[in-house]
Amino acid sequence: MADIPAIALNDGNSIPQIGYGVWEVPDDTVPRTIAAAVEAGYRSIDTAQGYDNEEGVGRGIAQCGLPREQLFITSKMRTRDQGYESTLKSCMGSLERLGLDYLDLFLIHWPVPAHDRYSETWKAFVQLQRDGRIRSIGVSNFLPEHLERIIGDSGVTPAINQIELHPEFQQRATRDFHQRHDIATECYSPLGRGTSLDNGVIKAIAAKHGKTPAQAILRWHIQQGLVVIPKSTHAERIRENIDIFDFALDDADMTSIADLDRPDGKMLPDPAENNDLW
Numbered sequence: 001m002a003d004i005p006a007i008a009l010n011d012g013n014s015i016p017q018i019g020y021g022v023w024e025v026p027d028d029t030v031p032r033t034i035a036a037a038v039e040a041g042y043r044s045i046d047t048a049q050g051y052d053n054e055e056g057v058g059r060g061i062a063q064c065g066l067p068r069e070q071l072f073i074t075s076k077m078r079t080r081d082q083g084y085e086s087t088l089k090s091c092m093g094s095l096e097r098l099g100l101d102y103l104d105l106f107l108i109h110w111p112v113p114a115h116d117r118y119s120e121t122w123k124a125f126v127q128l129q130r131d132g133r134i135r136s137i138g139v140s141n142f143l144p145e146h147l148e149r150i151i152g153d154s155g156v157t158p159a160i161n162q163i164e165l166h167p168e169f170q171q172r173a174t175r176d177f178h179q180r181h182d183i184a185t186e187c188y189s190p191l192g193r194g195t196s197l198d199n200g201v202i203k204a205i206a207a208k209h210g211k212t213p214a215q216a217i218l219r220w221h222i223q224q225g226l227v228v229i230p231k232s233t234h235a236e237r238i239r240e241n242i243d244i245f246d247f248a249l250d251d252a253d254m255t256s257i258a259d260l261d262r263p264d265g266k267m268l269p270d271p272a273e274n275n276d277l278w
Contacts, residue, residue, distance in 0.1 A: 003245070004041065007227050009159040010182040011129075013136045015105065016072055017222060018242055019044030021188060021229035027056035029233060034060030036235040040242050046162075046188075046229045047098075048076035048109055049090070050278060054097035062099060073100060076109040076140055076162075080277040082117035087124035091133055106134040107162055111146040114275035118142075122150040122158075138162065140188075141271040144177040151181070160184045165226065166192035167202065167217060167257050168265030186227040191217055193267055201260060205253045212240060219244045220257050 006014040020037040022030050022045065030053045034045060043066075047057045054075060061071060075098065081090035091106060106125065111118040118139075125137040138160035139147070151157050161178060165171050165187035178185050196202055197213040206216040214230070218241060221228040230241040249257075 004043065004242075005222070007184050007225065009136055009184055010157060011136055011159050013104075013159070015136070015160070015184065015186075015227055016042075016044040017227055018042070018218070018244075019046050019072070019074070019227070019229040020238065021046045021231035022053055022057060023048070023051055023188070023231055025051070025053060025056075025231070025233055027053040030056035031060035031063055033233050033235075033238065035064055036238050038064040038066060040235075040239040042238075042242060043070060044072040044074070044229070046074045048107075049078045049081070049094060050076065050109060054094055058097060058099040068100070072104040073098065074105040074107065075103055076107040077121075078278060079110050079112045079115075082108070082112065082115065082121040084120045084124045087121045088128065091128050095133065102132060103134045105136045105138060105160065107138045107140045107160070108142070110141045110274055111139070111143070111271055112275045112277065113146065113272065115277065118146060119150055119153045122156070123154050126154055126156045136160065138186075141274070143271050144174060146271070147177065147181070147183070157181055158183055160186050160227070162186040162188055162229075164189050164266060164268050165221075166190055166265070167196050167199065167220070167260040168192050168262050169267070170258070170261040170265075172261070184227055186229065187221055188229055189267060190221055190228045190230055192265075195267075196260075199260065201256050205249065205256065208253075209247050209249070211244075211247060214241060215244050216249070216253075217257075219247065219249055220254065223249055223254065
């Protein structure tokens with residue numbers, strides 16, 4: 001089992017560089033997939049209130065055989081719960097469903113800017129961290145203008161921004177902002193929801209190293225210092241996704257993948273326009 005590198009966060013904590021994401025994994029299935037992930041070597045589990053599987057994740061954590069302190073557990077808050085007091089209540093709901101005393105990381109899932117509650121929500125996150133309910137606080141799907149506002153309003157910089165990032169959508173401007181402000185970049189949909197696996201450039205690089213296209217893409221993330229959270233419900237693929245620490249892409253490989261970036265490569269909603277409450 002490979003040692004998983006850790007990425008240092010701006011609050012003194014750290015996060016495993018690869019984690020197991022459970023988006024669209026049903027509540028009754030996720031304990032089994034978490035068991036497979038832990039057996040394969042994952043120690044970071046990423047869920048969200050909106051995934052409707054926190055209770056199943058809690059069962060998986062309780063049954064996995066590892067002590068709590070060896071796991072890094074992330075959840076994200078529903079957009080409809082934004083607001084100061086409602087955020088405090090929402091976090092407690094996640095802890096109850098997960099059966100935990102604290103979260104390692106809690107994220108604002110989307111800024112939903114038209115509702116203009118993400119700044120006061122962030123101030124509640126700061127309080128939850130001070131109270132010990134959350135070790136590290138961060139956001140998801142935030143653009144630089146959203147980040148600038150919450151930093152300016154609170155004086156506290158998020159530890160992480162979790163964003164869609166894959167070879168066809170590389171988010172360079174947002175990543176540049178992260179680097180300037182010491183915010184870790186965490187990548188969801190790292191395989192482009194599977195579409196990147198069929199790319200001829202990716203296939204050629206994978207074949208060159210005797211690896212699968214998924215392994216080549218995840219290695220590309222790792223070598224850039226990104227945190228990555230692939231998802232699968234199949235034990236074989238769960239193991240495959242973490243088996244990426246016995247090879248390295250060369251400069252030519254990295255340049256070839258960098259050239260795959262497309263302005264129209266985004267697959268999920270634009271954070272500037274997504275104002276759905278759910």
